[in-house]
Amino acid sequence: MPSIVFMFEVHQPYRLNRNFIDSLLKLPPNPSFEDLFKAYFDEKLNRDVIRRVAGKCYLPASRIILENIDRYRNSGRSFKVSFSISGVFIEQALKYAPEIIDLFRELVDTGCVELVEQTYYHSLASLFPNKLEFMEQLEEHRGIIKDTFGVEPRVAENTEFIYNNSVAFILDLMGYKAVFTEGVERILGWRSPNYVYKAKGLSIKLLFRNYRLSDDIGFRFSSKDWEEYPLTAEKYSAWLSAVEGDVVCICMDYETFGEHHWPESGIHEFLRWLPGEILKWRNLEFLTPSEAIEKYPAKDEIEVPDDKTISWADLERDTSAWLQNPLQKSSFEAVKRIEPYVKAVCDDKYIKLWRYLQISDHYYYMSTKGGGPGEVHGYFSPYGSPIEAYTTFHHILSDLTIRILNEYKRLTDRKEIFKVVEDAKAFHFYLRDDKPLPIKARCIPEFIKALLLLPNPSIEHHLKNNDFRKWLKQVFRADRLAEDIYLLCANADILKRNITKIMSDLCNLRQTEKQNER
Numbered sequence: 470m471p472s473i474v475f476m477f478e479v480h481q482p483y484r485l486n487r488n489f490i491d492s493l494l495k496l497p498p499n500p501s502f503e504d505l506f507k508a509y510f511d512e513k514l515n516r517d518v519i520r521r522v523a524g525k526c527y528l529p530a531s532r533i534i535l536e537n538i539d540r541y542r543n544s545g546r547s548f549k550v551s552f553s554i555s556g557v558f559i560e561q562a563l564k565y566a567p568e569i570i571d572l573f574r575e576l577v578d579t580g581c582v583e584l585v586e587q588t589y590y591h592s593l594a595s596l597f598p599n600k601l602e603f604m605e606q607l608e609e610h611r612g613i614i615k616d617t618f619g620v621e622p623r624v625a626e627n628t629e630f631i632y633n634n635s636v637a638f639i640l641d642l643m644g645y646k647a648v649f650t651e652g653v654e655r656i657l658g659w660r661s662p663n664y665v666y667k668a669k670g671l672s673i674k675l676l677f678r679n680y681r682l683s684d685d686i687g688f689r690f691s692s693k694d695w696e697e698y699p700l701t702a703e704k705y706s707a708w709l710s711a712v713e714g715d716v717v718c719i720c721m722d723y724e725t726f727g728e729h730h731w732p733e734s735g736i737h738e739f740l741r742w743l744p745g746e747i748l749k750w751r752n753l754e755f756l757t758p759s760e761a762i763e764k765y766p767a768k769d770e771i772e773v774p775d776d777k778t779i780s781w782a783d784l785e786r787d788t789s790a791w792l793q794n795p796l797q798k799s800s801f802e803a804v805k806r807i808e809p810y811v812k813a814v815c816d817d818k819y820i821k822l823w824r825y826l827q828i829s830d831h832y833y834y835m836s837t838k839g840g841g842p843g844e845v846h847g848y849f850s851p852y853g854s855p856i857e858a859y860t861t862f863h864h865i866l867s868d869l870t871i872r873i874l875n876e877y878k879r880l881t882d883r884k885e886i887f888k889v890v891e892d893a894k895a896f897h898f899y900l901r902d903d904k905p906l907p908i909k910a911r912c913i914p915e916f917i918k919a920l921l922l923l924p925n926p927s928i929e930h931h932l933k934n935n936d937f938r939k940w941l942k943q944v945f946r947a948d949r950l951a952e953d954i955y956l957l958c959a960n961a962d963i964l965k966r967n968i969t970k971i972m973s974d975l976c977n978l979r980q981t982e983k984q985n986e987r
Contacts, residue, residue: 487851623646652678
């Protein structure tokens with residue numbers, strides 16, 4: 470009896486301000502976060518998009534799902550779905566259309582809806598060589614999901630299902646039980662996507678999207694040229710009943726239901742009747758992702774080398790949607806280059822703005838692909854061309870970079886403790902002597918954040934070897950901080966309890982230096 474797992478990705482980016490130059494001229498001498506945010510991002514456009522899509526998709530589709538959950542909850546065969554909601558979506562919904570979040574809370578409270586982890590900023594952080602930023606964004610997302618909905622996700626999906634061995638390793642390291650990704654033939658080979666698998670050499674399980682059945686709804690539903698048009702709930706449920714395997718993952722953008730396919734297409738009626746039509750088949754049931762991985766054992770181990778990274782984007786189903794042409798690559802490299810400096814400055818204002826510039830949509834709009842994929846990129850883009858997307862992004866990134874580097878220079882001129890070191894002097898973390906981690910610290914704030922996120926065995930390994938104390942003293946001459954860690958932190962648990970205070974002391978020192986300079 471195949472189980473059906475529905476997973477909907479919910480995301481809206483912060484779109485950039487195309488009139489940034491005019492806004493820049495109006496900034497005060499020492500702009501606040503709010504001043505820079507208003508200069509960098511098009512608040513009116515972002516507000517208008519959220520409110521428009523709320524009326525066409527988020528509110529009506531969520532009410533239909535809630536009605537179906539209530540309708541079948543006492544039948545013994547419940548309707549269940551899962552959502553992956555980006556942190557930047559939650560921010561905007563709370564600000565511009567809080568009724569969306571209220572409705573999502575109702576859905577979660579039914580017990581038939583599971584929330585799935587992703588990066589807070591729906592970013593490409595997993596493609597950074599240093600995976601610490603990826604871990605930080607997952608942790609930040611976990612925080613907003615817990616604060617907003619009162620739950621902690623056990624299952625993850627990386628931005629647009631981007632996946633490789635490194636992604637699996639980090640998610641496994643952080644304790645996630647499973648991850649969604651794309652069921653592409655070049656990875657699965659002869660295997661079917663309709664089973665649970667496991668990442669090679671790890672405990673984390675893999676749920677592969679059945680992209681043909683998913684795209685029948687996501688892309689082809691309103692296409693009158695499609696040979697299966699019109700797609701009815703009855704027809705689609707019959708297709709599902711004929712599938713061989715254990716679990717069929719139907720995953721798509723939530724905006725499919727009213728924004729990508731307008732209400733006039735019949736997409737809401739399709740969603741309304743689909744659960745009932747599926748449950749008419751005695752061999753079908755709905756499961757949440759966590760239920761699926763508990764019910765079904767892994768059929769095999771799957772390996773996805775980092776140079777063969779997959780995603781659900783475009784026909785290539787790789788990273789080319791964001792990183793194919795020179796515009797995209799140079800933009801991504803420029804964002805990566807300032808990572809250690811923005812971390813060293815240790816100012817939440819700059820870190821938050823820098824992370825907003827990691828939102829994957831900025832790079833998506835720079836795509837120069839032709840054909841069908843090019844039409845899709847153009848449909849989503851608020852710009853007239855990829856060149857306009859690129860120039861707008863670089864004007865804003867350049868302004869932010871200058872501000873960060875000026876702040877960095879002011880701090881390091883006064884205190885060596887704030888400096889960034891070259892890769893050869895960075896602290897490279899290990900799980901044990903023969904197990905290096907893809908995580909390094911090039912400045913002290915980055916080092917402290919890593920201590921909060923890394924598993925205890927890694928920390929215990931370095932404490933045992935006195936590595937932290939040696940590095941802080943030899944590279945930064947940070948004798949006091951080195952002794953604090955050595956004396957106060959006998960083991961990993963004690964270290965993590967004390968590290969927040971150490972980070973607070975460092976930030977206070979930074980503020981003191983700024984005030985002294987003035």
